[in-house]
Amino acid sequence: MTQTSMTVRIDRHGGPEEMKLVELPVGDPGAGEIRIRHHACGLNFIDVYQRSGVYAMPMPLTLGMEGAGVVEAVGPGVTHLKAGDRAAYAANPPGSYSTARVMPAKNVVKLPDAIDFETGAAMMLKGMTAQYLLKRTLPQGGLQKGDFVLFHAAAGGVGLIACQWAKALGLQLIGTAGSDEKCALAKANGAVHVINYRTEDFAARVKEITGGQGVKVVYDSVGKDTWDKSLDCLRPFGLMASFGNASGVVPPFAPGMLGAKGSLYVTRQTLFTHIATRDATQQMADDLFGVVTSGQVRIHIEQRYALKDVAQAHRDLEARKTTGSSVLLP
Numbered sequence: 001m002t003q004t005s006m007t008v009r010i011d012r013h014g015g016p017e018e019m020k021l022v023e024l025p026v027g028d029p030g031a032g033e034i035r036i037r038h039h040a041c042g043l044n045f046i047d048v049y050q051r052s053g054v055y056a057m058p059m060p061l062t063l064g065m066e067g068a069g070v071v072e073a074v075g076p077g078v079t080h081l082k083a084g085d086r087a088a089y090a091a092n093p094p095g096s097y098s099t100a101r102v103m104p105a106k107n108v109v110k111l112p113d114a115i116d117f118e119t120g121a122a123m124m125l126k127g128m129t130a131q132y133l134l135k136r137t138l139p140q141g142g143l144q145k146g147d148f149v150l151f152h153a154a155a156g157g158v159g160l161i162a163c164q165w166a167k168a169l170g171l172q173l174i175g176t177a178g179s180d181e182k183c184a185l186a187k188a189n190g191a192v193h194v195i196n197y198r199t200e201d202f203a204a205r206v207k208e209i210t211g212g213q214g215v216k217v218v219y220d221s222v223g224k225d226t227w228d229k230s231l232d233c234l235r236p237f238g239l240m241a242s243f244g245n246a247s248g249v250v251p252p253f254a255p256g257m258l259g260a261k262g263s264l265y266v267t268r269q270t271l272f273t274h275i276a277t278r279d280a281t282q283q284m285a286d287d288l289f290g291v292v293t294s295g296q297v298r299i300h301i302e303q304r305y306a307l308k309d310v311a312q313a314h315r316d317l318e319a320r321k322t323t324g325s326s327v328l329l330p
């Protein structure tokens, strides 16, 4: 029997007003797929890039890459999930801004009973990102307890998880954020030092905090506005880990300047390389579930929106009005 789903779709790139809630048919899952009924959907900055066209996407496009709910049916070949399972995911292709969908099972994992649906939807994409950054996106020689790292947008969705996880790993995370209130939130969640990068010169402050040494890694999702100064925060052989462009895409640069600034390394990471296989996805999700169920990392859902109010959610995210995670409720 064909069901329908209320789904957020765009027909062309543009502003939040391009997002329309439409009724679409949802069929049965094919090989390697599941049908899931969402209880909550996660909001992520990548949704803004895909909506606006910073990342060009084929049209029409259903949005959203994170969700949690109940598996309704599984297709041939799916063995790790069954109808009735509580589940959550961060996954391609987009389409989680919906009441229900059919999707590949590969990136969908069972949600532990101790984690509610809203928390599941708020943490999968952001939490697995914090995981691969702090544990796998490392400078030569790795990170040791006590090492300084710089993490931009530390009061955001990925940021608040990273602050807590870095503390659990014994790292000294210096967090930047765009207001004093956001700085206080990052500090309350484990950042050892915080810098309001709208009012302070963050490179100068990082040098001061580290006794002139600089940090071993900068985790930079802000992009255009922070790129240049971030390079000045690194110690020799340090790693510039770029993973987003909330302020705009980083312009091309000449590699020679990496030598001049201390033989630096640069990488641009994306979660979807890390969760390319089902095994890798499960391992990362288990690691995340471990720190959340043990209480080392608390998922802060600071904004909740009805699915029909998705345009407001995007406006708030783009206007830097949100902190922590946001969920859309179908």
Ligand SMILES: NC(=O)c1ccc[n+]([C@@H]2O[C@H](COP(=O)([O-])OP(=O)(O)OC[C@H]3O[C@@H](n4cnc5c(N)ncnc54)[C@H](OP(=O)(O)O)[C@@H]3O)[C@@H](O)[C@H]2O)c1
Residues within 6 Å of the ligand: 043, 044, 045, 046, 125, 126, 129, 153, 154, 155, 156, 157, 158, 159, 176, 177, 178, 179, 182, 221, 222, 225, 243, 244, 245, 246, 247, 248, 269, 270, 271, 272, 317, 318, 319, 320, 321, 322, 323, 324
């Ligand atoms: N590559 C990956 O695998 C991956 C995965 C997940 C997320 N990301 C990236 O990580 C970042 C954080 O994602 P999120 O979903 O958790 O979002 P978020 O951090 O909750 O929101 C983005 C934050 O970026 C900061 N920002 C600085 N300049 C901005 C500007 N001009 N416009 C808008 N925001 C600006 C704002 O915090 P302040 O006001 O404190 O500056 C804002 O709250 C995003 O860039 C996202 O694309 C990358």
